[in-house]
Amino acid sequence: MTQVWVNGVAVKEIDALDRGLAYGDGLFATMRIVNGEVQFLSAHLARLAQGAQRLGFIWQVSESLTNQLQQLASSKSDGCVKLLLSRGVGGRGYAAPNPCLVNEVVSLSDLPQHYGLWQKEGISLALSDILLAKQPRLAGIKHLNRLEQVLIKSVEIPTGFDDWLVLDAEGCVIESSMANLFFIKGKTVFTPAISHSGVAGMMREQVIYALIDLGYNLDIKPINHNDLAQFEHCFITNSLLGLVDINHIDSLSYSKSSFSDTLRQILHLSL
Incomplete structure (x- = not known):
């Protein structure tokens, strides 16, 4: 059962005029x-602080919020x-209140049980026909406007597949429905550029640092869907599932990376 706190108080209600509800005006982090x-x-x-600044409001974590997160953990x-x-909270209309009083919503829940199995066995991705829009001002931020992901997840995944591979409107690979992607060829690791769409996941950043420390070459660039056959291995990352190898993308097959276990x-x- 998920437990919820709003501004440090154990409640599940939020003001009906909250801008997160009305316009998706905010952002979030999911932490293991x-x-x-x-x-x-x-x-x-x-x-989160950097994302808030990009959205145009100032937020810094308070000592009381830090203590709450640590105590819950x-x-x-x-x-x-x-x-x-x-x-x-804001009135009717898109214009934001100035100054704003940021609402902090904390929730505590269990990890999805199947993530451990995914780490052991790997997963397969099917190509989604829902394309991500290009918006450089929002690219990388884990903002509250997640309707694209809702549409992606609303389609039943084909039998034998576990998640969706998602492209942008120009046919470039961006992410899975919920995780960042890495592709390997020889000693070079590629991850899609997400300067126009997609989420710059925190685990993506940690894996990039770790790969550099291990001596691998990193290339962050646009990756076209037609280029996927050239890679030998690939995996997804996010903060909850960690790192999961990809066995198949549609009809393409990949072997497990030799350094997946090392990164984990x-x-x-x-898990």
């Missing part, structure tokens, strides 16, 4: 709890804590 601690907490909070050996920020060990991602 490992051994009673929020994994990569400082990186998540820094990313200490109650679970493993789980998920989500921090959602909205620009707060270095970053403490095993």
Whole structure:
């Protein structure tokens, strides 16, 4: 059962005029709890502050919120804590109140049980026919406007597949429905450029740093759907499932990367 707190109070209601509800005006982070601690907490909070600034409002984590997150994490050996920020309550119309009073919504829940199986066995992706729009001002931010993902997830996944591969309107590979993508050829690791659409996941950033430390070449660039046959291995990453190898993308087959287990060990991602 998911537990919810709004501005530090254990309630499940939020003002009907909240701009997160009305316009998706806000952003969020989903964080894994490992051994009673929020994994990569400082990186998540820094990313939220940067995202808020890009949306045009100022937010910095308070000591009381940090203490709440740490206290909640200490109650679970493993789980998920989500921090959602909205620009707060505003009247009718798109124009934001100035100043705004940011609403902080914290929720605590269990990890999806199948993520552990995915790490062990890998997954297969099917191509979605829902394309991501290009909007550089929003690209990379995990904002509250997630209708594209809702549409993607509303279609039943074909038998034998686990998630969707998602392209932008020009046929470039961006992400899965819920995770970032990495592709490997020789000693070079490629990850799609997300300067016009998609989410710059915090785990994507951690994996990039780890790969550089391991001596791999990193190339962040547009990857066309037609280019996928050239790669030998690929995997997805996000904060909850960690790193999961991809066995198939539609009819294409991939072998498990030789360093997947190493990355999981270095970053403490095993489930």
